[in-house]
Amino acid sequence: MATAPRIITLSLNSAIDQTITVPGFALDSVNRVVATQTDAGGKGVNVACFLAHVGHAVALAGLLGRDTSALFTRHFAATGVTDITVHVHGATRTNLKIIDPDGGSITDLNFPGPGVSTADVDAVLRSMERAASGGLDWLVLSGSLPAGLPSSIYAELTTWGQKQGARVVLDTSGAPLADALAARPDIIKPNQDELEALVGSPMSDQDAVAAAAGRLVADGIGLVVVSRGPEGAILRDRHSAWLAVPPDVPVASTVGAGDAMVAGLVHAAIRGLPLNETARQATGFALGALGEIGPRLPDPDRIEALARQVTVTPLDVG
The missing domain is CATH 3.40.1190.20 (Ribokinase)
Incomplete structure (x- = not known):
């Protein structure tokens, strides 16, 4: 019988990471792509998959766009992550990374994702509560917030995790980080x-x-x-x-x-x-x-x- 996850990582703003290799990449020029790779990504997704990679039972909570959810479903099955995500209308955002091996440069183009609401977050919280019913040791809150959510969300979720008896890890920036400090992750x-x-x-x-x-x-x-x-x-x-x-x-x-x-x-x-x-x-x-x-x-x-x-x-x- 599989071990019930006692680690939850949260990804409210997941991403499809598309990495392309372009030797000699230059602006205002025709560039030739020599390799491309598409991965299910986003900070919380990555943390969950990395923890599963070294043998931990972990569940991934958060939001995914229905139009592109199949890529993530396959990835979670392949890596052994328990999927407790909530699917919303639209497509998960794309992050494009251009690697120039000749010049040693890496260029990021990060797209916006679908707008979400506090009702969507409430659905995520319900999925987390079900997953944590048998006990929770760790809650990892990672990444930026999608449009439509207040910056106080991570502070509220930090408090929730602590009430479950979990240790809370926070990896974000800007107002969501500043607001969450009062909850003392x-x-x-x-x-x-x-x-x-x-x-x-x-x-x-x-x-x-x-x-x-x-x-x-x-x-x-x-x-x-x-x-x-x-x-x-x-x-x-x-x-x-x-x-x-x-x-x-x-x-x-x-x-x-x-x-x-x-x-x-x-x-x-x-x-x-x-x-x-x-x-x-x-x-x-x-x-x-x-x-x-x-x-x-x-x-x-x-x-x-x-x-x-x-x-x-x-x-x-x-």
Whole structure:
């Protein structure tokens, strides 16, 4: 008998990720596509599939456009994710990523999705309540919000998850992130740009990032993880702060790297790893995604090998 999922990831603004490879891509020019790949995506979708990839029972809640739902249904069946999504009128949005292997550039074109209503979110919440009836350990809230929803939705869902006894992970930006802080999610994972927008000031070095993360921890956030691209990530909780610096690896695509880090954080927490090893594990997951075209991870042994190459050092936070 299959294990009932005790992890729910939420994707209110899923996407069809279309990745095209165009050597020498240039604006105002005829470009030749040499390869194309279409994947079911969106941050919550990616986190769910990555967690299932390393052996966790996970359910994916959220909204999908009926016109394009078949792609997602096939993907969930192939990856072992329990599908508890709600289908709405229209098509799920498309994100187009143009990869130029000659110039080393990656260009994103993100389309809007169908407008939704709070009634649609109520239907999602009912599906989550049914899935959580046997207990819920983790709730992962990821991604932007579709048009028509108030920015307070993630704050409300954070409170709901906590009432179920779950630890809540939040990976979003802008007003939805700012509004949700009052509900004190257990883990947040902004990148540096998102953190700067949140606190309203630029940060010139890692000490400034660690200090800003520390202020959020002091306000009641259990763990703040700030991703900084090739410079690594800073993790800070109530007891310590760590810098995780990845090795220099070839980048096939950046699709899903941040979502892989979120999955790595949850995976490490379930394994009971200390914060320094959590930093190593989460960065290893992100590195694994960087080596794949589209939102994918290599096999778990490869992820572990990448994690062992991550340099983790403590930060002096006073």
